[in-house]
Amino acid sequence: MKAYKYMLLLLLALTMGSCKKDKQEKANQDSNKLSAIIADNFNLSVFNTGLTAVSLRAKLAGNGPFTILTPSDDAFGRAGYGSAEDVLSADPARISSILNYHILNGEYELNKLPFLFNQELKSSNGGKLFVTHWINGADTVLTINGARVLSQNIKASNGLIQVIDRMLEPYTYEQITDAIASDKNLSLFYQALQRAGLISSLQGSGPYTIFAPGNAAMISYGYPTLAAINQADPATLRTFLRYHILNDRRFVYDYVLSAGAANKTEQTMQDGNSVAITISSTAGQGGTIYSINLKGSGNTSTVQLTKQDVLTGSGVLHTINGALKITQ
Numbered sequence: 019m020k021a022y023k024y025m026l027l028l029l030l031a032l033t034m035g036s037c038k039k040d041k042q043e044k045a046n047q048d049s050n051k052l053s054a055i056i057a058d059n060f061n062l063s064v065f066n067t068g069l070t071a072v073s074l075r076a077k078l079a080g081n082g083p084f085t086i087l088t089p090s091d092d093a094f095g096r097a098g099y100g101s102a103e104d105v106l107s108a109d110p111a112r113i114s115s116i117l118n119y120h121i122l123n124g125e126y127e128l129n130k131l132p133f134l135f136n137q138e139l140k141s142s143n144g145g146k147l148f149v150t151h152w153i154n155g156a157d158t159v160l161t162i163n164g165a166r167v168l169s170q171n172i173k174a175s176n177g178l179i180q181v182i183d184r185m186l187e188p189y190t191y192e193q194i195t196d197a198i199a200s201d202k203n204l205s206l207f208y209q210a211l212q213r214a215g216l217i218s219s220l221q222g223s224g225p226y227t228i229f230a231p232g233n234a235a236m237i238s239y240g241y242p243t244l245a246a247i248n249q250a251d252p253a254t255l256r257t258f259l260r261y262h263i264l265n266d267r268r269f270v271y272d273y274v275l276s277a278g279a280a281n282k283t284e285q286t287m288q289d290g291n292s293v294a295i296t297i298s299s300t301a302g303q304g305g306t307i308y309s310i311n312l313k314g315s316g317n318t319s320t321v322q323l324t325k326q327d328v329l330t331g332s333g334v335l336h337t338i339n340g341a342l343k344i345t346q
Contacts, residue, residue: 050175052086053078062181064094065117067102072114078121082176085122087147087162089185096302097185118143119188125178127171128160135275136267145188146331148267152275162186164269164327183305192331195220198230203337206236209247214255216263225267226333229293229312231341232324239341260289261314261342267334269327273297273310291315291344316343 053075056062065088069075078084089097099105105113121142128149131137136148150161160167165184172179191197195217198208207230211217220226231239239258241247247255264287273295277283281297294313299306311320321340328335 051079052082052084052174052177052179055172055174055179056086056088061090062088064091064099064102064105065089065120068105068113068117071106072110072117074114074117074121078176080176083125084142084177085124085126086177086179087120087122087186088179088181089120089165090168090181090183092305093165093182093184097187099185115143115188116185119145119147119186122147127178128162128167128180129158129170135272136269141188143188146329147186148269148329150269150272150275154275155279159275161269161271161275163329164271166271187329189329189331193221194224194226194228194330194333194335197328197330197335198228201337203232204230206233206241206244206247207231209244210236210241210250210255210259213247213250214252214259216256216259220263221332224332225265227264227266227268227336228333229262229321229323229336229338229342231262232337232339235321235338235340239343257289257344258341261287261291261293261344263288269334270308270310270323270336274308287342289344293342296320312338312342314342314344316345318346 053069056066056069056078069078078086094100099108119141122139123142126139128151131149131151133151133153135150135152137150139147139149141147148163150159152159160170162180162182163186165182165186167180168183169179169181172181191200195208195211198204198211211220241250264285268285273283273285274297277295277297283295284292285295286292292315296311296313298309298311309323309326311322313320317340319340321338321342323336324339325337
């Protein structure tokens with residue numbers, strides 16, 4: 019009888035211990051973690067799929083704190099990842115690199131940063147990110163690498179979420195000259211930089227923004243071949259090229275913020291001369307898509323961007339469809 023009573027007491031103790039453990043486990047399952055909030059937001063489904071695909075969900079369920087720069091589904095769509103299937107069929111190493119570039123170690127309320135252009139932060143994988151906090155008319159605007167923050171400081175128990183309107187591309191090249199050298203469409207421009215003796219100066223501290231004419235633009239301007247460039251006067255080339263370079267980092271949306279209601283602004287280039295800039299915009303998936311048109315003092319028509327906001331460690335590269343001219 020005593021043995022029977024002892025067995026009942028032991029069973030009761032085990033049952034109570036199990037219930038207590040279940041309650042503790044449920045308490046530990048925090049539904050307000052970053053991973054849970056992202057999973058519950060239908061507009062962040064592509065990002066959430068990526069987290070699962072490359073085993074990052076556990077990280078965002080950890081203690082943190084983290085700040086997550088989360089592209090909306092529309093933002094992923096504009097970058098070529100329009101569905102969960104697109105992410106699942108992509109190279110896992112690339113998806114991992116992209117997502118880690120959107121994660122910051124620490125809690126950053128970006129709206130508390132100073133009102134400045136392109137303030138540097140570091141992603142969890144060591145990449146540089148550039149945050150602009152600025153006033154545009156009645157609006158206070160936040161951008162990251164030229165992408166606009168749509169929703170800010172969404173609070174989780176282990177960090178913050180900032181929803182952005184563009185997927186951020188982790189940059190491949192630390193030096194902007196290496197990005198130019200890698201682009202076949204910029205081979206004539208790169209050769210001109212070499213002939214002019216500007217490569218070493220552009221590998222200095224920076225940052226730089228370069229509006230690089232594509233090969234067709236270089237041919238049209240009068241530099242049709244590598245041989246023709248190698249025969250050109252270096253000083254003449256230097257004058258031409260420095261009108262395409264500025265000693266600062268500028269994304270397209272930085273000019274949107276500078277232009278204001280007039281949609282026009284000017285940019286002083288490395289040689290001290292100015293380029294007139296006009297904002298252009300089109301309605302696109304998920305919101306307005308911005309670009310800029312440029313006009314040198316000697317241009318009779320505007321020059322357009324064919325590729326924009328290519329980030330490197332030392333600056334930003336834009337490709338243009340015509341050369342900027344100081345004189346006609």
